Each structure stands twice: as C-alpha cells, then as structure tokens.
Amino acid sequence: MRVGVPHTGNIYIPLKALFQRLDVDYVVPPLYNQRTLSLGVKYSPEGLCIPFKLTLGNLIEAAELGADTLLMAGGYGVCRLGYYAKIQEQILHDLGYNVELVNLGVSERKLFSLLELIKRLSNNAPWSKIISALRFGLAKLNALDGIERVVQKVRAVERIKGTANRLFIKAINAIDQADDYNTLKKVQADYIDQLVQIDKDTQYKPLIVGIIGEIYVVLEPFSNLDVESELGKLGVEVRRRLFLSEWTKFSLFLNPLGVDETDRIHKAALPYLKRDIGGDGWESVGEKVLHAKEYDGLVHLAPFTCMPEIMAQNIMPSTRENIPVLTILCDEQTAKPRMLTRLEAFVDLLERRRRAHNNSR
Ligand code: SF4
Numbered sequence: 001m002r003v004g005v006p007h008t009g010n011i012y013i014p015l016k017a018l019f020q021r022l023d024v025d026y027v028v029p030p031l032y033n034q035r036t037l038s039l040g041v042k043y044s045p046e047g048l049c050i051p052f053k054l055t056l057g058n059l060i061e062a063a064e065l066g067a068d069t070l071l072m073a074g075g076y077g078v079c080r081l082g083y084y085a086k087i088q089e090q091i092l093h094d095l096g097y098n099v100e101l102v103n104l105g106v107s108e109r110k111l112f113s114l115l116e117l118i119k120r121l122s123n124n125a126p127w128s129k130i131i132s133a134l135r136f137g138l139a140k141l142n143a144l145d146g147i148e149r150v151v152q153k154v155r156a157v158e159r160i161k162g163t164a165n166r167l168f169i170k171a172i173n174a175i176d177q178a179d180d181y182n183t184l185k186k187v188q189a190d191y192i193d194q195l196v197q198i199d200k201d202t203q204y205k206p207l208i209v210g211i212i213g214e215i216y217v218v219l220e221p222f223s224n225l226d227v228e229s230e231l232g233k234l235g236v237e238v239r240r241r242l243f244l245s246e247w248t249k250f251s252l253f254l255n256p257l258g259v260d261e262t263d264r265i266h267k268a269a270l271p272y273l274k275r276d277i278g279g280d281g282w283e284s285v286g287e288k289v290l291h292a293k294e295y296d297g298l299v300h301l302a303p304f305t306c307m308p309e310i311m312a313q314n315i316m317p318s319t320r321e322n323i324p325v326l327t328i329l330c331d332e333q334t335a336k337p338r339m340l341t342r343l344e345a346f347v348d349l350l351e352r353r354r355r356a357h358n359n360s361r
Contacts, residue, residue, distance in 0.1 A: 004067025006058035009219040014137035021133035022122035029062040032222035049303035051216035063097040074103035078278030111252040143188040145245040155232025156206035159199045211240040212287045213301030217330045281308030292321035296350045304331035
C-alpha cells in the first residue's frame with residue numbers, strides 16, 4: 001500500500017513523521033505548482049471550487065508517483081465538500097488510475113475513527129506505536145504553527161523584507177528533518193530566537209488585519225497567492241484563528257468533550273445569520289462581528305463559486321459592527337498583479353482610516 005494525501009499548508013510534514021514511524025509507504029506529491037492547477041482545472045467539472053481543483057490535481061500527481069491509497073478530507077455538512085472524495089475517485093478511475101480514495105470525515109468521526117484508519121493503513125501496527133507516532137506528528141504540527149505565528153508578526157516590522165520568510169522556509173525543513181522530541185524542541189526554540197533577532201523597525205506600529213474565510217484557501221498559500229506574505233511586505237501584521245494545529249486540537253480532542261471553539265463565533269453571528277450555511281460561512285460572519293473593534297481590517301478569502309462564503313460576503317456589509325472587509329475570490333483566474341493592487345488600495349484605506357481616527361481623539 002502506498003499512501004498519498006493532497007497538500008494543505010505544511011500538513012505533509014506531520015503526516016510524513018506519522019507514517020515514517022509506522023513504516024507506511026507515504027508518497028509526498030509535489031508542492032502545488034502551475035501543473036497541479038492545470039491538471040485540476042482540466043479534469044474538474046465546470047464551476048467547482050478551487051479546493052476541489054487543486055486537491056484533484058495533487059491527487060493525480062500522487063497517483064502518478066505510485067500512490068494507490070489516497071486520503072481526502074471530507075464531511076457530511078451542508079456544502080459540497082461531502083461529495084468531493086466520491087467524485088474525485090470517479091475522475092481518477094476514469095483517467096485509468098487504480099486507486100482507492102478514503103474519505104477522511106475527521107470532524108465527524110473524531111479521534112477514534114482516525115485511529116482506526118491509521119491502524120488499517122499501518123497494517124495493524126500496535127496501538128502504542130500508533131499513539132506514539134501520532135503524538136510526534138502533532139508535536140511537529142504545533143512546532144510549525146508556533147513558528148508561523150511569530151513569522152506573521154515579524155514580517156510586518158522587519159527592515160529587510162523577506163528575511164522572516166527565508167527563515168521560515170529553513171525552519172520548515174529543519175522541523176521536517178527532526179527525528180526526536182529534543183531536536184524538535186531545539187529547532188523550534190532556535191528559529192524563534194532567530195526571528196526575534198531580526199532587525200526591526202521598533203517605532204512602527206503595523207496595521208492589524210484579520211484573515212477570515214474558507215479553511216482551505218486560508219491555510220493554503222498557493223490558493224490565496226500568498227496573501228499573508230504580501231500583506232507583510234506592505235507592513236501589515238496578519239492574525240488568523242485558523243491553524244491546522246488548533247483545528248486538530250479541537251476537532252480530535254476537545255469537540256468530543258463538548259468544548260466547541262466556534263460557539264463564541266456563532267453567537268456573535270446570530271443577529272445576522274441564525275444557522276450553519278456550510279463550509280466556514282457562519283464563522284466568517286461571526287469573526288467580522290467579533291474582530292470589528294480589535295483589528296483595522298479583514299481580508300476575507302472566498303473560493304469562487306463557494307456558496308457559504310458568497311452568502312457571508314453578502315451579509316457582512318449589513319452588520320452594525322463596522323470594519324473594512326476586502327473579499328478576495330480565489331480561483332485559477334485570479335491574477336496576482338490585480339490582487340496586489342487591491343491589497344495596496346485596501347492598506348491605503350486602512351491607514352487613512354487610522355489617521356482620521358487618531359486625529360479625532
Ligand atoms: S466551503 Fe466552499 S470552497 Fe469549501 S468545499 Fe464547500 S463549497 Fe467548496
């Protein structure tokens with residue numbers, strides 16, 4: 001059995017650690033690139049969202065490398081994500097790949113079902129080995145996200161733009177190479193230290209922009225044209241709630257115990273939207289309400305044709321809580337120069353708004 005998983009952010013690093021420790025043959029598909037997108041667009045039904053297209057392209061690339069068991073996130077919620085794995089499997093079969101697509105309905109099936117799946121993939125490895133491998137994978141995930149949080153802050157204030165990003169790439173590789181907890185801890189501490197040491201403009205007070213929207217396009221820089229780095233270059237500090245480590249912590253461990261991280265967000269959205277509309281639409285509305293006083297603006301990432309985010313986009317202008325929101329539709333047609341122009345205009349607007357606010361005090 002050769003296992004393949006399409007990319008979402010840096011999830012391949014914890015997965016690699018998990019599967020290596022269980023002696024599972026794990027095929028890492030190429031990082032997203034123009035060919036992945038072209039394959040996905042070519043073989044997807046017209047009008048599907050960018051997460052479907054990119055993951056399909058990456059599944060094809062994994063199958064080309066010999067993966068025969070492909071894992072794909074799925075769900076039983078309101079949006080069409082629930083149909084992804086079935087449709088993608090059919091497309092792969094039509095293309096002649098003899099693969100099995102396993103629908104990872106993680107948020108519904110919770111930890112025990114995930115453990116059962118790992119048991120099957122690892123050819124019945126002992127539970128102690130599975131739990132130990134999973135723990136190490138999660139430790140890598142936490143280390144990656146811990147460093148990324150620091151990178152988000154440093155990008156906005158570093159004097160030589162791009163320094164934090166370069167260190168982040170090195171940190172990702174070092175975390176990937178780390179073979180035990182001690183090395184992992186040391187790598188994390190070293191890189192955070194190096195990020196803290198970067199030459200910064202300590203007088204500069206960056207604008208704070210929250211990143212909200214559909215989880216896949218928020219977490220996968222290729223799909224959002226690396227919007228966070230681009231904002232960093234414009235001197236903006238980004239904040240986001242969605243991190244894979246947080247999602248995993250709640251989805252696998254805390255949600256089954258009745259702790260729901262989205263309760264507060266849903267409550268905030270209630271005056272404008274009373275129920276789940278699929279995907280992350282409800283959360284987008286709630287986050288706008290919650291962050292209106294904390295942030296200078298919000299960048300709302302929405303896959304083109306994503307119904308939950310289109311509904312959220314249309315509800316947001318009518319909330320009482322007022323904060324500028326820039327919605328960016330992510331698609332294969334989205335051109336980077338156009339996005340950069342819109343980001344620059346948005347940042348200008350936020351700066352003028354902040355100046356006007358400061359002058360009125
Ligand atoms: S939330 Fe939107 S982008 Fe995500 S799977 Fe559903 S329709 Fe597609």
